[in-house]
Amino acid sequence: MTHSAKCPICGQPSATAYRPFCSRRCADVDLGRWFGGTYRIPGEQLPDAESEKAEINDKT
Structure with missing residues (x-):
């Protein structure tokens, strides 16, 4: 008896x-x-990204 793996999306045999x-x-x-x-x-x-840009601008 072999067990076929099932599709993780729909459950049909792979x-x-x-x-x-x-x-x-x-x-x-x-x-x-x-x-x-x-x-x-x-x-x-x-x-x-916006908060990183603000930090960079604050340091310059």
């Missing part, structure tokens, strides 16, 4: 060509989530 996904669509959905910032690693918040 396809070898798109592993671990079942299709190009699900692979693209996952990529879009990465680009959109849905997947994040918790950490210390970085200062935004």
